[in-house]
Every structure is written in structure tokens, then in C-alpha cells.
Amino acid sequence: MTGVFDSLRKGSRWPNVVLLLIIGLAFFALIYLVWTTVEAEREERLQTRQTALVIDELAELESAALNAETGQRGYLITLDRRYLASYEDGRAQYAPTLRRLRNLLGTNATVRQSELLDQMAQFAGEKFTEMERSVLLVQDGRLLDARRAILSDEGQIAMERLRRSMREMEEIERALLAEQAEDTARLEARILPLLGGLVLLLIVAMVLGSRLVRRAAKAEAKAAQAAEVGEARDRADLLARELNHRVKNLFAVVLAIVQMSSRDKPEAKPVTDSIAQRIRALLTAHEVSQGELDRELASLEALVETSLAPYRSAKHVANIEGPEVLLPAKRITPLGLVFHELTTNAVKYGAWAHGGTIDVSWKKSADKVTLVWRESGVTIGGEPERKGFGSLL
Template sequence: MRWPNAVLLLLIGGAMLGLIYLVYQTVEAERAERDQSQLTSDIIEELQRVHTAALNGETGQRGYLITLDRRYLRPYQEGSEQIEPALRRMRDLLGDNATTRQQELLDEIDALSRAKFAELETSVLLLEDGRLLDARRQILTDEGQETMERLLRALGEMEEIERDILAEQARDTARIEGRVFPLLAGLIFLLLLAIFLGSRLVSRAARAEAEAAQAAAIGEARDRADLLARELNHRVKNLFAVVLAIVQMSARDKPEAKPVTDAIAQRIRALLTAHEVSQGELDRELASLEALVETSLAPYRSSKHVATISGPEVLLPAKRITPLGLVLHELTTNAVKYGAWSANGEIDVSWTRDDGLVTLVWKETGVKLDGEPDRKGFGSLLMESAARQFGGSVKREFSADGLIVTITAPDSDMPSLATGEPRT
């Protein structure tokens, strides 16, 4: 797995964990909001009961004062019965979660409620004793009205605090939910990106599999082609052997033709040598120039026939090996018959590669030659024809000490390797 894919998977995993955490927080926040909403609703309901109880008590007091009919005391009696349970339930609902201000207000509401009903009870008792004027004077002191106003303010503030707490809880929930959606969008983007990259990986894998199958098919085809080429190479060698045998047998009964058949046989052997150099390794499209020179000199090379070979490793296209091999064969046989090796001289073969050309220099020393022949023999014509085939030239220079032959060929398709040392 490449590192961008690993990073992407890590990002997706991290985003999913973050999303799970935020979803959990959102669920918890919504649950807390629901609980707070229910709690606020219950507290407000109890506040309203306290308020209603106080109003009922005051209403019953006023009705009894005006009519002196005890039936009008029923709201007062109901309010007296409702106030204590409402205050107790309110304390239970707030519990330990009440803020300092809520606790203060709760104590104040408790005290004011008790004070209000104590004031109402006093006036009712005065009325029951027949002290109507005292009851009216007690009511007209505005003590009850002031207590009622303070109670209503405390109830209102308590309700406002509860509504603020509920609103803050709702804001927290909305804030948490607001973080979920961007992360969810990012996760969706990462998932889409992962799907896209996954499809690319699948496509690459399928393409690689197809290429592997194609490569396997090509390999099988190449193996079959190599097998056929090896078989053809074997048959070509056999054909050379048959032709060589026919040439040699043709001169058996005609001694006067033996020089001609020997020359033909030698050239056939040269072709066979060039073929072996160019087709020695069928999986290579190039052949070594050094191997060609070594093979051409090998049949005649000995301690008396000394040859030095030097030059960089140069690979020739197989199609150029055969004509160049014929040229080297002609030079070798001429050296044995007329040149350096006929007089215990030496041969030096070297080549260079420069400025787009491969230049091979064949130098024979230790033999005195009479100069360039007046006419060109078959060997000279053969070398010129071969030079045209490999796209180069063959130039001969005769001197008092020997012969120098310069062979040039373009170096296209001839990659050079390491420089070789002279070989003797």
C-alpha cells in the first residue's frame, strides 16, 4: 500500500472516530436538553401552583371579608393546602443542581409564602372573632400587598432563571450539532475520495493483471519463437556443413580444382563463423565485435602466429556481423598465405568509437609486401561488397613493413560498454 492511501485511511478512521464522538456528544446533549426541558417545565408548573395558591388565598380572604360568608373561604383553604406540597416538590426538583441564586430565591419564596398565608390567617381569625374593623385595618396596612408583590417578583425571577438555563442547554446542543455537520461533510468527502482512489486501485490492479497475463502470453510466444529460432539455427549450421561437404567432395576426383574448392570452403567456414557469432545467443539482438575478431583469428592463431586485440566493448547489430565477418576472414587468410603470419610477423587489431563512427584498424608488421596488386582479386571485390552491406568502407595501405587496413562503419545501434584492455 502506498503512503498516500495509508494517510487517507488514517484520515478516514480519525474522521469516523471524531464523528462517533460528536454524535455521542450530540445524543447526550439532546438527552440533557430533554431532561432540562422537563425539569424546567416541572419547576415552572410548581411556581405557578405557588402563585395560584397565593392568589386563591388572597381571593378567599377578600370574599370572606366582604360577605362574611364562610363559603368564600374555600379558595383560601385550598391555597393553604397547596402551598406546602408545591414548595416541597420545587425543592426536590432543584435538588443539588440549584444555583446559588436559585437557592436564595427558593428560600425567599418559602418565607414570603409563609408570611403571606400567616397574614391571611390573621385577618381570617379576626373576622371569625367578629372583629371586622381590626381585620380591615390589618388589611389596609399594605403589608399583605407588599408581601404578595415580592412573592410574585421572586416567582418571576425563578421562572426566568429556569428558562435561561433551558435556553443555554439548547444553545449547547445546537453548537454540538453544528460541529457534526461539517465533520460529516468532510467524512463524506473523504469516503468519496477513498471510493475514487479505491476504484483507481482496482483499475490499476486489473490493468496490472491484464498486463501480467499479456506478458505471460508474450513470454510464451517468445519461448516458442526462440525454440523455432534455435531449430532454424541448427538447420542452418547443418546446411553449411552439407554445402561444405559437397564442395570438398566435388574436388575429390579433380585435383586441379582443389585450390578453388579450398578457397570456397574457407569462405563458407567464414560465413559459418560469422553466423555462430551473430546467432550464438538468440535472446540478444547485438553481437560483440571482440567476439567476432577473436573467432575469425582463432583457427590460425598460435604462439608463432601472434595477434594483439584491443578496443572498447562494442556491440554490433546481428545483420552487420556476417559481412564484417567475411572481411575479417579474408584478411586472416591473406595474412596466413601472403602477409604477416606467412613470415612469422604479428597482427594488431584495434578499434575505436568516435564522432559517430566505429573504426577498426588491422595492422600487419614483420613482412615485406610488394605493394598494392595491379588488379583486384575476388577477395578484394568481396571485401568491398561486404563493406557496402554494413554501410562502411574498407581502405588498405601497403608499406615496406606490412599492411594497414582501416574499416569504418557507422555506430548507429552500437552501444559502447566498458573499455577493453589489449589481448594477445
Template sequence: MNVALLGVIAAAMFATLFLVYQTVEAERAQREQVRRTVEVLEELRQVSRSALSGETGQRGYLITLDRRYLAPYQAGREQIDPALERIRELIGDDATARQTELIDQIDALARAKFDEMAGGVQLLEDGRLLDARRAILTDEGVETMERLNRAIAEMQDIENEILAELSTEAARTEARVLPLLGALFVLLILAMFAGARLVGRAARAEAEAAQAAVVSEARDRADLLARELNHRVKNLFAVVLAIVQMSARDKPEAKEVTDSIAQRIRALLTAHEVSQGELERPVASLRALVETSLAPYRSSKHPAKIDGPDVMLPAKRVTPLGLVLHELTTNAVKYGAWRKEGTVHVTWTEQDGSVRLEWRETGAELEELPDRKGFGSLLMTSAARQFGGTFERDFDADGLTVTIVLPVGD
């Protein structure tokens, strides 16, 4: 999620930088336009000053006949053409139709005014003073000057309006830059925060990975010790079983007892293998335990029907339950259904965190019902207490029914 957030922040930063760039470029273009407009206004004033200076010099020469008064006229005549060309250059292709029309008028009127002044000066230089005065005093020169001033004034008004619009737009642009820079600063802070979180998460991940490696190594050592312990327990079972069998070798009268003890030891070993020795898991299959317990005696003559869902029992409940199943199996062979070629039915169901297992024997044809509890019964009752459940037996003429209830969880 932090990576996605960092990506969003980066995208927002790029977008903000792009907007800042566009804003700066727009402001630069506006400054350039302002500079151009200011230059246009200055050149328009130069045209007006040149015409006025030329007219002043012409009239001074007329009054005094002193050629020194022609200096302003000569200067104005030299300045008028560059000023007009500069105005056209500054306006360029972006000029409106009215601006183009006005600059053409200003050009024509300025040239007409200077041509009129040049004619008067030439008359004076030719010695035709009266003709020069009559030409100067006509309304044509005054009207041309007024039209020139009006055209220049209108052109100045247009440029001043453009300048005002540019100033307003520049103010709006500047006002937009500050929030954008503020947003960029906030995004930078968020990016730093997200980056710090990513770095912290990476550090935690590395620490967790290192810890997981340590835990895995410890688990491997524990598994190795568990396997070694399991191996030693199985060896211990084998030693005890061998001792029991060897103890009865020279005492035939004890063979029945030692065989019974040996079978119970084997049952313990079987239950141990189901819960630890073979599966090596903290849980064991109930079906595997039942099938393993019945396997030594189950055959076509000793049929068994097993039915139930897949249930995994905690390993600590498997050993005592294995003892119970062993006792029931050996009793079925000695006294119950398998003595008469009957059938053993083992079924179980799971509900509300408990397993209800039913061991039912049919075809036993019991001639008399047991009236006392032997060692096997006491052993099964004790085992039931170990796995935290209940154990009930019920005899009838057809056989035995045992109901075992034990919890599935720890």
C-alpha cells in the same frame, strides 16, 4: 494511485460519518435540553398557579365560610411541593449560581405564602373571623406573593434565554447536517467511481496477464522453431562443407580452391554461431565476433591486439561482417602481417550511432603493393553493402589498413 485515492476517500467518509454522528448527538442533546427547559417553565407556571389557586381558595372561604372554596387551596398546597422538587431535579448540577439562588427563593417564598394562608384558614376554622381578615389584609401576604412572582418571572426569563440559545444552536446544527450529508454523498460517488476504476483495472490486468501468457507461449514456440532452424542451418553448413571437402578428395589440383571455399564456409558458420547459434539473441557482441574470427590463427607467433568498447550489433549485420573479418584474417596469414610474424591491430569506436572499425597490420614488409582486386576484395565490398556500411583499404610498405564503418541500429 487509485488504491491511495480510495484510502483517502474512505478516511474522508469515516471522518464525515464521525462528524455526522457528532452532529446528531449534539442535536439529540439539544432536544433533551429543550425538553428539560420546557418542563422547567411548565413547573414554574405550576408553582405560580398553585400559589394563586391557594390564595383564591383562602379568600373565597373567608368571604363565604363555605369549605367547598378550600378545594383550590388544598389542591395548590398538594401541588407546590412536587413542582418545586421537579424543578430542582430538572435543573440538576448544571444550574448556574443565579438559578440555584432563585429556586431557593421560590421554594422559601412559596412555603411562606402557603404557611401564611394556612394560618388564615386556621383562624377561620377556630371561629376568629376578624383576626383572620386582619391577617389576610396585611401587606405581608401581598409582598410575599409579589416577591414570589418576581422570582418565578426571573427564573422564566433565564429559562427562555436558554431555550432561545438552544433553538439557535439547533438551527445551526441542522444547517451543518445537510452539507455533511451532501459531502458524504459525494464521497460515496467518488468511492464507487474509484472502486469501478479498480475493478476495471483489475479486469484489464487479468486480460493483459492472459494475453501475456499467450504471447509468452507464442514466443516459446517461436524460440523453439528458431532453435530448430538454427540447428538445421548449422547442419546444412556441415553438409556443404563435407561436400566441398569430399569433392577435392580425388582432385589434388583443386585442393587449394576447395580449402579456400571451406574456410569461407567456416567463416559463415562462425558468424552464424556468434549471431544466432551461441548467443541466441537479436544482438551480438562485436568483440566476440572479432575474437572468434581471429581465434583459429591467433598465437604467440601471430599476435593480435584487440581494443574497443562493448558494442552490440544487430544479428543481421554480424554474418556479412564476419565474412569480411574472415577474409582479412586469412589474407593476413597468406599475404600480410602474420606471414612475416607481424601484428594485427583491431580497434573500434562508437559515435553517433555508428561503429568505426580499423584493421591495421604492421610488420608485413610488403615488397610490392597489390594492383588488382581479387575475389576476396569483391566479397568484402559486397558484404559491406549488406551490412549497410563502407569498406576502405589502404596499403603501405608496412602492411594494410582497413577502415569499416557500419551502423549500430537496425
């Protein structure tokens, strides 16, 4: 019984392991969820900062082109060299601005952004080349040629292309920022349901844990009770063995009294011998039924073997055959007496008295056992003159 409860306690470890795994997975899922949300917010902040810097650099590039164009036009109209200061500032500003813009996008730039950077560098170069050519023409005194160059719309076309590239670059950056913001919002919108699910999972795990604790406590209580029952059973077995020993001693005392009774009266010896043999048969049946205290049933084969054993030898041959049959305790004593009478009859008058053989066999059906006692090597002369104790049995 204790082994059963031990196995139950060992088997209950698996639910505990599963429960711990669930709690651990929930904990790691919560950490992962928080980490992904924080990471998304960090990336959104970085994208916001980058978008703002890109827009500032684009505005700086446009401002450089406009300042240079304003200085060029003012110098062409007024021939005042002070306007060349704005032109020179814009010319000196646009190349570093393009470099900063390219470094700002770096390897994170999309394919289209890389193309736009190349286009802006090309269009800005064309615009500043056109402005530089017209300024040089004015400085050389070729004012009409300078005005014709301006009226050719070459610079205006380059400026429009530059502006379109810058606007597209700005739209791409704003789209990237909006996409990152949507991802962050999606994660933030998902975190509350997931947190609720995780909390529910933890509550379920706690409930299951409390149930497992109660089951473990019950199992321990049953194990303790089983231990007490085992101790009581051991005490009962000890008492049963002691009682069995006393009963055997009682049989021995009774047998000794019967045998001593024939000493003073020799004419009573046949009667006392018969009584003694029957007492021995009862003792044999008792030993068979009490041979194993842990069993409530006794083996039919063991009972037959024990009954034949006192007389069985090389001259007295017996064959025993049959399936395993367990007899209830109430059947052992009468069957033991029957087998004793059959055995003594075989020794005195039957097969063993004439060198024959005893064959004992039995068959087992659904609800009964059929036993056959067959003696060979002897001839029965006729009906017996009287019926003894064996016939009565």
C-alpha cells in the same frame, strides 16, 4: 509482456482501494449524520419535557405562595380559622416544590439558574416567614400589630422578588428549549443536502467502479492475448533454433564436400583450403548473428573475438578495445568475411607470421563507427604482386 500486464493489474489495486475507502467513508458519514440528527431530536424531546416540568414546578411554587397568602389574609380579616387550611397547605407545599425544582435542574443547571434557585428559596422563605409572623400575632390577639406587619409591604416585596425570579427562570428554560429546537432544525435542514451529496458520491463511486471493472476486464484480455503471443514467439524461437541447426549442418556438409574434393586432386588443395576457410568464416559470422535468438543485433566485439579465436594464442597476441556496438544482421556476414581475410593474412604474411601483435580498436560517433586494424612487428616490403579475395572485399 505478461509481466507488464501483471504490474498493471497490481497497480490497479490502488484505485479499487480508494474506491472502497470512498464508499466506506460515505457510509460512515451517513450513519454519523443520521445519529447526530436522532440525538439532536432526542435532546430536544428531553429539553421540552424538562422545560414543561420546570414551568409546572414554578407554577406550583407560585400557587403555594398565593394560596398561603390568601389563607393568611382571609384569617386576618375574618378571624375564621378555616382560612388557615389554605395557609398551611401552601406552607407545606413550597419547600418540597423547591427541592423537586432543584433536583429537576440538577447538574445541567446554568450558573444563572443556580443563582435563581437560591434567590427563590430566600424570597419564599422571607414571604412565608412574614405570613407566619402575622398569623401568630393574630392568634396572640395582637390584631393591630398583625395589620401593621401586613401594611409594611415586607411580604409584598418578597412576593414580587419571588415572582421575578420565577419569571426569569421560566424565560431561561424557554430560551434553552428554543436553542435546542434551532439546533435540531439546523441539523434537519442540513441532512437533505448532505444526503444528496452522499448519494451523488455513491453514484460517482459506482461509475468509477464500473470503469475499473471494464479496465480490469480489458487488462485480463490483453494479458491473455500477451500469453498467446508469448506462446507463438516460443514456437517461432524453437523453429528458428531448429533452422539454425540445419544451416550449421549444411555448412558442415558443404565444408566436408570441399575438403573431400582435394583428396583425389592434391594440386587443388590450396584452392580447396582457401574455400574451406571462407566457408568457416561464413559459419563464424552465422554463429555470431544467431548466437542469441532474442536479439536482432550482434556485438562487434563478439564478431572480432570469434574471427581471431581460431589463431589467437600466447604467440599470436591480439588487443581488442572499443565501446559496445551492436551490428544489424545484414552487416554481420560481410564484416565476418573481412575479419577472416585480415586474420588469415596476418597469419600468413602479417604480424602473426613474424611474432607481432594485432591491435583492433573502434570509435563510435553519432551515425558511424570507425574501426582500425593495426599490425605491429612486421615490415611491408612493397606493393603486393596480385590482389586476392581480401583486397576485393
